[in-house]
Amino acid sequence: MTIEDVYRKFDEIGCCSFATPDGHGGVEARIAHFFAYGDEGLYLRTMDVKPFYRQLKESGRLAVCGERTEAKVVFDEDNLPLFKPGYQMRVSGEVRELSMVEVEAKAAHDRNFNVAVHDIAKYPETRVLVLHRFHGELYDYDYAMARRDHKLYRERFAFGGDTFEEPGLRITDSCIACGTCLEGCSFKAIVPGEPYTILGERCDECGNCYHVCPAGAVEGKGR
Ligand code: SF4
Numbered sequence: 001m002t003i004e005d006v007y008r009k010f011d012e013i014g015c016c017s018f019a020t021p022d023g024h025g026g027v028e029a030r031i032a033h034f035f036a037y038g039d040e041g042l043y044l045r046t047m048d049v050k051p052f053y054r055q056l057k058e059s060g061r062l063a064v065c066g067e068r069t070e071a072k073v074v075f076d077e078d079n080l081p082l083f084k085p086g087y088q089m090r091v092s093g094e095v096r097e098l099s100m101v102e103v104e105a106k107a108a109h110d111r112n113f114n115v116a117v118h119d120i121a122k123y124p125e126t127r128v129l130v131l132h133r134f135h136g137e138l139y140d141y142d143y144a145m146a147r148r149d150h151k152l153y154r155e156r157f158a159f160g161g162d163t164f165e166e167p168g169l170r171i172t173d174s175c176i177a178c179g180t181c182l183e184g185c186s187f188k189a190i191v192p193g194e195p196y197t198i199l200g201e202r203c204d205e206c207g208n209c210y211h212v213c214p215a216g217a218v219e220g221k222g223r
């Protein structure tokens, strides 16, 4: 994904959860949005009188996630959820504050920054920051397989020199090709072979294959 793709996905969601370390061993989250993107990353603004600003400055860290879905979840007669297609986005990484000179320079060619300048004139304690080194994931779901023949499409990415781990569990060479895991995977993520393999972009990391494998060939990520 490009940085524009990432921004557009968040922009379609609208407001998302922005989480920061609170400086006391905990984490706090609030609803906010990215107002622009650029070569350096994803831009946000807040006021320097808010705890959010202090936490961003003290930790330099930010994690953001959000979800866009076609309709609210409904529950069937067995109280099981029925999801309409949708997607989730998440990013996590490092932030830095922009100077007013930088903000004004960007406003010269980016109308989204014009809005920021207008906001700063109205609320002088407004500060602009950028998430500049981060990794993240698009998690696109169609659990009812209304539009494709598998439930998930996951894509991970990194910008600004950060790295990411591929999604999905992994089958090792200990696999004896018994096929037991294939039956338990409703995500159509397992491909027969010697060894069997997992398509990470389809894998929900639900753990069913890990649970049933008689050879201990599936590597978990949780411990
Ligand atoms: S259950 Fe384990 S041993 Fe059997 S095919 Fe799957 S990964 Fe291989």
Ligand code: SF4
Pocket (backbone or CB within 6 Å): 168, 169, 184, 185, 186, 187, 188, 189, 190, 198, 202, 203, 204, 205, 206, 207, 208, 209, 210
């Ligand atoms: S973890 Fe779940 S989704 Fe992933 S391959 Fe195993 S059974 Fe399929």
